[in-house]
Amino acid sequence: GEDVEQSLFLSVREGDSSVINCTYTDSSSTYLYWYKQEPGAGLQLLTYIFSNMDMKQDQRLTVLLNKKDKHLSLRIADTQTGDSAIYFCAESIKGGGNKLTFGTGTQLKVEL
């Protein structure tokens, strides 16, 4: 079945790196995504990784995928106050159309 879990809260200092973790259970995941949600706003796609990849880098964002352990992480380098938000990982599975299953979300707080 589909189940995606994340830790609830992360606090970092401005300029440090943030690492947000996610575990999933469905081995037939095709794409895994990271979304950002700011207060009162919809979800914004940050980045995604295809399930046959181990790593993807996009400017300050690095996604690592350990398919054996079904573990996904998002590293944000040089974290800024504007990065404060809730981050959701999500998966789509083979044969599931474009249906996304989201994790519970990790609230990132960036302190000065």
Next chain:
Amino acid sequence: EAGVAQSPRYKIIEKRQSVAFWCNPISGHATLYWYQQILGQGPKLLIQFQNNGVVDDSQLPKDRFSAERLKGVDSTLKIQPAKLEDSAVYLCASSLAGKFMYEQYFGPGTRLTVT
């Protein structure tokens, strides 16, 4: 390019009342989704349309929830009658097509409070 529009942004109703939400997807997007996001949880897909046909409504509580997408553009989601546990943010999203890795673009959501 205009984004996904939703209205109203906020709605407060009493239990057993009815409510309807409206969504206007990005122009040209064939696929439209309604998600329910309960406070402290991730969004959960309620229904997915491809043009004006339903692709997936397996998690839609059909005894009280209904949705339509007449003419394959705008969509409405209705709850009748509402229960306390329906308090949530209802998010609409759209994508060019319904296959994986067509990015879903989300609207700002409608926050529903049922008292």
